[in-house]
Every structure is written in structure tokens, then in C-alpha cells.
Amino acid sequence: MQTKESENKSIKDKSPLIWGLVFGILFGFLLQKGGATKYDVIIGQLLLSDFTVLKIMLSAVLTGMIGIYLMKTMGWVRLNLKSGSMGSNIIGGLIFGLGFAVLGYCPGTIAGAIGNGYLDALVGGLAGILLGTGIFAELYPMLKTSILKKGDFGNVTLPQLFKVNDWVVVVPVAVLIFFLLLGLERTGL
Amino acid sequence: MELLTEVRWTPYAVGIGIGILSWFSFLISKEPIACSTSFARTSGGMERLFRGKKVELKPYYQEIKLVVGWQGMLVLGIVIGSLISALLSGDFHWQWVPSRWAFTFGNSSVLRVIVALIGGVFLGFGARWAGGCTSGHGISGTLQLAVSSWISAICFFIGGILMAQFLFKVIG
Numbered sequence: 001m002q003t004k005e006s007e008n009k010s011i012k013d014k015s016p017l018i019w020g021l022v023f024g025i026l027f028g029f030l031l032q033k034g035g036a037t038k039y040d041v042i043i044g045q046l047l048l049s050d051f052t053v054l055k056i057m058l059s060a061v062l063t064g065m066i067g068i069y070l071m072k073t074m075g076w077v078r079l080n081l082k083s084g085s086m087g088s089n090i091i092g093g094l095i096f097g098l099g100f101a102v103l104g105y106c107p108g109t110i111a112g113a114i115g116n117g118y119l120d121a122l123v124g125g126l127a128g129i130l131l132g133t134g135i136f137a138e139l140y141p142m143l144k145t146s147i148l149k150k151g152d153f154g155n156v157t158l159p160q161l162f163k164v165n166d167w168v169v170v171v172p173v174a175v176l177i178f179f180l181l182l183g184l185e186r187t188g189l
Numbered sequence: 190m191e192l193l194t195e196v197r198w199t200p201y202a203v204g205i206g207i208g209i210l211s212w213f214s215f216l217i218s219k220e221p222i223a224c225s226t227s228f229a230r231t232s233g234g235m236e237r238l239f240r241g242k243k244v245e246l247k248p249y250y251q252e253i254k255l256v257v258g259w260q261g262m263l264v265l266g267i268v269i270g271s272l273i274s275a276l277l278s279g280d281f282h283w284q285w286v287p288s289r290w291a292f293t294f295g296n297s298s299v300l301r302v303i304v305a306l307i308g309g310v311f312l313g314f315g316a317r318w319a320g321g322c323t324s325g326h327g328i329s330g331t332l333q334l335a336v337s338s339w340i341s342a343i344c345f346f347i348g349g350i351l352m353a354q355f356l357f358k359v360i361g
Contacts, residue, residue: 028272095314133313
């Protein structure tokens with residue numbers, strides 16, 4: 001699972017770097033305009049008092065999913081999936097969540113927070129993230145052969161998992177997200 | 190042009206914009222928008238400055254490779270893009286302590302920085318453990334309907350909501 005990922009990585013990184021910068025500038029611009037570079041907005045989401053972050057994420061997923069799957073059906077793009085396991089995604093996800101609430105930024109939005117002038121992000125958060133990833137790299141050989149392998153399911157999509165046509169999942173998920181967003185608006189959140 | 194100088198856009202305009210951006214990053218660069226690997230590479234690169242080339246031999250750095258990749262440029266771009274947006278709207282300001290934090294935990298910038306550092310350690314560690322972050326799993330992975338990403342994204346929010354309640358309702 002991990003070797004495959006590293007092979008993918010080395011192929012992936014050949015794409016022109018300048019495009020990375022261009023997409024990053026547009027992404028950062030959008031995050032700032034949405035308020036997602038702000039601690040108050042992110043903590044508001046985790047305290048369930050401000051649903052801005054969820055609205056941004058769900059409308060991005062809705063838009064992105066329909067476009068990507070249309071282009072996949074046309075044969076224009078190929079999916080680029082992360083493989084996973086229960087031990088990796090559940091435990092790692094929960095640890096990430098704890099950090100997310102304590103820091104109040106995530107790796108993408110902290111870059112935006114730094115651009116916004118937030119010094120707790122630059123001095124505290126960034127240093128912490130670099131330290132945390134360093135600790136992970138140190139422990140990786142031990143984790144790789146044990147907990148990260150637990151419940152390995154590889155790089156599959158939900159349609160592959162359920163053995164159905166892509167659109168059998170895309171359409172209901174799109175409808176679900178749409179009504180979830182509508183519900184959030186109706187309840188005034 | 191007035192649109193560019195507005196402080197906030199609706200979350201839907203922003204989300205749809207990010208979704209469209211993801212189409213083009215797949216189409217042009219064959220890359221999903223993702224961030225956390227770059228932090229791990231930066232961390233390894235900094236360690237290499239102090240401890241030399243042998244750092245590259247660590248199994249994890251053998252896998253992710255200590256290079257400046259497309260994704261590193263993306264993260265750099267986010268800083269620039271956010272700065273441009275904030276400057277255009279007059280929303281840029283230097284700030285040590287966010288107001289929601291100050292409301293509950295006071296104005297000490299030292300306390301805020303220490304807690305941010307601790308949070309960052311867990312965030313960075315957890316992101317690498319889960320193989321992605323709020324953008325790589327939370328947006329790019331879920332929109333591709335990846336099983337790993339849906340599980341991760343749900344766990345990000347379960348962990349985050351529980352910890353936020355604990356911080357602000359129990360301690361605060």
C-alpha cells in the first residue's frame with residue numbers, strides 16, 4: 001500500500017510546479033474570502049455555532065464531485081486516491097481532530113492564516129505541525145507494520161466498494177448534500 | 190472589481206469556486222488539492238539542515254521524498270492568495286490572539302502560542318497518521334468518493350467537535 005503511494009507521488013510531482021503556485025493562490029484567495037483562514041470561524045464550526053466551514057466544504061465536494069465524475073466518465077481525468085485502513089484513517093483522523101480543535105487551523109487554512117497576518121498560526125501552529133510530522137516520521141517504521149495496517153482496504157471508492165456504477169453513488173450523495181445545505185439554511189445555521 | 194474588495198463572500202460561492210478549482214487541478218496537473226505532505230517534507234528538510242543527508246534515509250522520507258513538489262508550491266500559493274485577498278479588502282492585520290479565544294482564555298499571547306504549538310503537534314502527527322488533512326481527505330478525497338477520505342473526514346470532525354466542547358465548555 002505504501003510503496004504504491006510513493007510511486008504515485010514521484011510521477012505526480014513531475015507536473016509543472018508553476019501550476020501548483022497558481023492553484024494555491026486561487027485556493028488561498030477563496031479560503032480567505034470565505035473566512036476559513038480565521039480561528040473564530042473554524043472554532044465556531046467545531047462548537048457547532050457557525051456552519052461556514054461545513055457549507056464551504058460540502059458545496060466544494062458537491063461541485064467537485066459532479067465535475068470530476070463527469071470528466072472521468074468522458075475519459076478526461078483519472079482519479080487520484082489515497083489508500084487507507086481502519087487503523088490509519090480512524091485513529092489518525094481522531095488525533096487530527098483533537099489537534100484541529102486545539103490549534104483552530106488545519107494544514108491548508110494555517111497557510112491562509114499566515115497570509116492573513118495571524119501570528120499564533122505562524123509562531124505556534126506552524127512550528128507544532130512541523131514537529132508533529134517529524135515525530136510521525138520517527139515513529140513510522142514501527143507504526144507501518146502494526147497499527148497502520150489494521151483493517152487495510154486499499155485505495156477504493158464507494159462505488160467500487162459497493163460494486164455499482166459510479167453514478168449510483170454520485171447522484172444520491174449529491175442529493176443528500178444539497179438537502180443538507182438546504183436544511184442548514186432553513187434552520188438558520 | 191468590487192467583488193474582489195469585499196471582506197466576505199458567501200460560503201457557497203467559495204465552495205463552488207474550490208470545487209471548480211479541483212476540476213482544473215485534475216485536468217491540468219493531475220493532482221488533487223492537498224497540503225499536509227508538504228509540511229512533512231519541510232520538517233524533514235529542516236532536520237536535514239541540522240543532521241545532514243542521513244535524514245533522507247528515514248523510511249518515511251524515502252516514501253514521500255524530500256523535494257519541493259507541486260503541493261509545496263500550492264501551500265506557498267495559499268499564503269500569497271490569502272494575503273492578496275486580505276490586502277484587497279483591508280482585512281489584513283497582525284494578530285496574536287483570536288477574539289473567540291481571548292473571550293474564554295484571556296489575552297495572553299504566550300498562552301495562545303503554546304496551546305497552538307501543542308495543537309499543531311497533534312494536527313501534524315494525526316494528518317500523517319491518517320494520510321491526509323482537511324483538504325486532501327476532507328475535500329479532494331471525499332469528492333472522489335474515496336472510502337479512506339470519507340472515514341477520515343468524519344473522524345476529523347468527531348475528534349474536533351469533542352475536543353472543542355471539552356476546551357470551551359469544560360475547561361473554559
